[in-house]
Amino acid sequence: MPDPAIEIENLTKEYPFGFLHLKKRTSLEGLSMQVEMGDVFGFIGPNGAGKSTTIKLLMGLIFPTAGSARILGKPISDVEMHGDIGYLPEQPYFYDYLTAAEVLDYFARFHDLTAADRKDRVDRMLRKVGLETARKIQLRKYSKGMLQRVGLAQAILHDPKVVILDEPMSGLDPVGRREVRDIILELKKDGKTVMFSTHILSDAETLCDRVGVIVGGKLRGVGAPGTLVDMKTLGMEILFELTGTANVPLLSKATRTGDCYRLQVPEEELYAAIEQLRGAGAHILSVSQVKATLEEFFMNLVEADRAQGAAVEVSGQ
């Protein structure tokens, strides 16, 4: 079995604050996890959960209070290892006096590439992120979405083995988000390892082999999106049309959209509900199973974390 692309062991980050920095706020607490080679790994959590802190620690932008991490078998303190890593920071900002082509060429110079190779890669990347027509415009005139594209281009410019993206969909319109999704899938097809943070759960669900859920600085679950959530059926959903004003008790539990109603019932009450609806003249359009989604799993964790926080506050008082 090959070594994991990213190994994190008991990674902790505390920030001192207050007078003389005597108090400490824990941003990340004892994070341990692995990202396998060739996987697309989604790091999900609400704002302030510790996603960006983890990524900044991995990239050596901040230093851990405790714990360690390795990327491609090398410690994160080894700067040379960055030659095999691509990184897109959250809300990236570049030298605004440079054009997109210049900024990419600048970053390419830190890798051992020939001038011809640099030019070729810059051209290819600008085409890939849809910026070839804006290549000669200074970045100060770029929109947030365009800067995000430049950020993505510089992250994959040098053909890295591991790509770490901090909120790559942020600031992008639906077309841009679709393009980023395609690029991530393309990277996976090329055998690259991709780790990206997001709070858009549908992106994680559709793109990731595995996800890690982080809430309040602690990792609350790691695994394939399907295995993380409880897969048992939560109930049955009946979609039906009903015209007129028939007196059906179940209607009070249904959600109405135009002439269509959506009703969720326990699995064992399905047939009784259908009979009652048909008796009232309803036209059944569809019946489907309702299963837990990653979103529900995520929301349960967030709510539990908030409840715990509230309990601590109450006991503190």
Added chain:
Amino acid sequence: MRRAGVVALNTFREAVRDRVLYNLVFFALLMIAASVAVGQISIGIEQTVIVSLGLSAISVIGLLISIFLGVALVSKEMDKRTLYTLLAKPVRRSEFLLGKFAGLVLTLAVNTAAMAMGLLLAMLYVKHSLERSDTVVLVAVYFILLKLALIVALALLFSCFTTPLLAILFTVGLYSAGLYVQELRNLPIEVMSPPMSAFTKWLSYLLPNFENFNVMAMAAHGRVVPGALILQNTLYAVVYCTIVLTAAAAVFSRRNLK
């Protein structure tokens, strides 16, 4: 070293595209031109006035650039978070600092050379010819550049651990103190206790000695600057900059970015 060179060239490119810099250099050239007018009403001491005013203009503009841009070298990259992407490349923090320092010193060298050219043209206009002894002006300009390099190193060091405003204040403070090193060293021992005397002596060697770089009076009167002083000042600037930059790298290597 190659990576530091890439950072240096980009720092130079940033300065070249910054219009404020051109305004400052234009202002310096204007002051040099004005010195010609002042020189013409100073009968018999035209050259002294032109050289004094010209060198002062070069020094003041260089000081402004080196302090303000020197502090911004690191703080701007951190505030705008351009540093995040850069440090994710195979670049050491010390290479980044060295590159930023070299880039600004290169910018100062080009600006100082342009202003020195303006000064020489002003002298040529007044005297109608330049003499061999006028090369002392170039030596004075070279010393100004060495002084500016030292200031950039200090500004860079302070900006590695404090806010831009405090870094500016610290740099200006240290520069001001560095102008009076000789006085500090020669404080009359009778008025101080022996420990205090030892402390001021020790402090005078620790502070950057900017007084040594001031040969404006010699240049204004066309006196030759000894070769030993040129060598001594060059060595002093190189060693002092190396120490300050090493300290800056040590501080910056441990700094958490925001």
